[in-house]
Amino acid sequence: MKTGRVIKSTGSWYEVLTETGPVRARLRGKFKQQGLKLTNPVAVGDQVTLQAESQQETYTIQEIAPRENYVIRKSTRKAHHAHIIASNIDQAFLMVTIQQPRTSLGFIDRFLVSTESFRIPTTILVNKADLPLNEAGEELLQDLHEIYEPLGYPVLELSALHEQDLLEGFGPLLRGKTTLLSGHSGVGKSTLLNQLVPGARQTTKDISAYSAKGVHTTTFAEMFAVEGLDAFLIDTPGIKEFGVLDIEEQELSHYFVEMRQYLGECKYHNCRHVSEPGCRIIERVEEGYIHPYRYENYVNLLHEEDTHR
Ligand SMILES: Nc1nc2c(ncn2[C@@H]2O[C@H](COP(=O)(O)OP(=O)(O)O)[C@@H](O)[C@H]2O)c(=O)[nH]1
Ligand SMILES: [Mg+2]
Ligand SMILES: [Zn+2]
Incomplete structure (x- = not known):
């Protein structure tokens, strides 16, 4: 058994960097995914375990170590599927x-x-x-x-x-x-x-x-x-923008770090921070604690299709 890190994917073959240098590896048969619906089972950055194929310099990927994190984008080919760009x-x-x-x-x-x-x-x-x-x-x-x-x-x-x-x-x-x-x-x-x-x-x-x-x-x-x-x-060539994958309206403000600290303080608990009365975020924008450009971009992202279900 060999371990290594996937450094390149060319569709069916992967280049895996091992202790002794890069090798070519591939998947055999169906590979089970946990949770996420993915269009690519193996991504650049994955830590994998390899099994040598008989008589060849090639390997089969046996196992993918749990990913510490990953970046994904929506699949352009399959609805409700994501494409992993890279991991770890x-x-x-x-x-x-x-x-x-x-x-x-x-x-x-x-x-x-x-x-x-x-x-x-x-x-x-x-x-x-x-x-x-x-x-x-x-x-x-x-x-x-x-x-x-x-x-x-x-x-x-x-x-x-x-x-x-x-x-x-x-x-x-x-x-x-x-x-x-x-x-x-x-x-x-x-x-x-x-x-x-x-x-x-x-x-x-x-x-x-x-x-x-x-x-x-x-x-x-x-x-x-x-x-x-x-x-x-x-x-990441050719990737104009990734992510923002099914982020709920309510969730978006959590990813604006300067808003986080005020999130429990709006009058309405389901406040979108757009025009609601008693909105603490709007108050903080007016008081100059949240930059108006950032707030503007928050509102723009909120209104984008991407952030809706
Ligand atoms: N003046 C200047 N030009 C740069 C610099 N870095 C890249 N470029 C030029 O910008 C153009 C695009 O660079 P490239 O590396 O292909 O961009 P990429 O699309 O982000 O990979 C090329 O003509 C580079 O020579 C820089 O620091 N200063
Ligand atoms: Mg380039
Ligand atoms: Zn609010």
């Missing part, structure tokens, strides 16, 4: 850019709701710090620091093009951990990966290429070992 994640890095392209606060808050719901600590990485900012850009950058840092989401500026930035500022954050790297297309995820993992050879694309149709390739998440840091980075 210690932290998430949301890469954003102020310009080329500009990341919206709405997108950031949606992502944070997801990682809160999956209980994954999240850092916001502002990439392309080498580019000069205009006035609006400066304002957005300041907003990012002012809004998210007090909530417990560190906001770090870096340039994926500058090796020195990465080794000194970024590398130590990865040490000993499995990190999910996410963000819009074009923010620089692949560039960063290529710098940290020389063997990754991720294709990077010019921003101009993104407007063209057909660039949204559906690829699987892939995990990369970062040499010397005992770390893993999970790249």
Whole structure:
């Protein structure tokens, strides 16, 4: 028996990193899932037990260790099914850019709701710090620091093009951990990966290429070992946004960390914090304790189809 960690999935075959290096493995027969209805039984990040197949260099996956956590998105193929993107994640890095392209606060808050719901600590990485900012850009950058840092989401500026930035500022954050790297297309995820993992050879694309149709390739998440840091980075290509899977209206405010502490204090126990009288959350927004942008994004998410049954 061998154990290892799934680092890549290509449909029917999985690449599993074992003590002696990567091997190819597959599932045999039906694999029972517990609870969740999944379209993929094995995900990147899973710890698995392997059995050697006869006369071959290949293995069969015998068992998947219970997952500490995972990120999922709704299946696009099967109703009420989820697709596991990755599992056993210690932290998430949301890469954003102020310009080329500009990341919206709405997108950031949606992502944070997801990682809160999956209980994954999240850092916001502002990439392309080498580019000069205009006035609006400066304002957005300041907003990012002012809004998210007090909530417990560190906001770090870096340039994926500058090796020195990465080794000194970024590398130590990865040490000993499995990190999910996410963000819009074009923010620089692949560039960063290529710098940290020389063997990754991720294709990077010019921003101009993104407007063209057909660039949204559906690829699987892939995990990369970062040499010397005992770390893993999970790249999530093609995933625009994950999560927010059947979150009940009542539940959404629990994933806005600054709202949690006031949740029992509204006049009505089933308060949605939109226009109800005696709403403590609205009061706290008016008093300046909850940022108006965050509240606005809360209301937007509440009104989205996704958050309804
Ligand atoms: N100026 C600047 N450009 C960057 C930086 N990081 C990435 N880019 C460029 O942004 C474009 C998209 O990068 P890519 O890594 O493919 O983004 P991904 O879609 O998130 O993987 C490429 O042209 C990169 O060269 C950076 O820190 N500064
Ligand atoms: Mg990429
Ligand atoms: Zn309320």
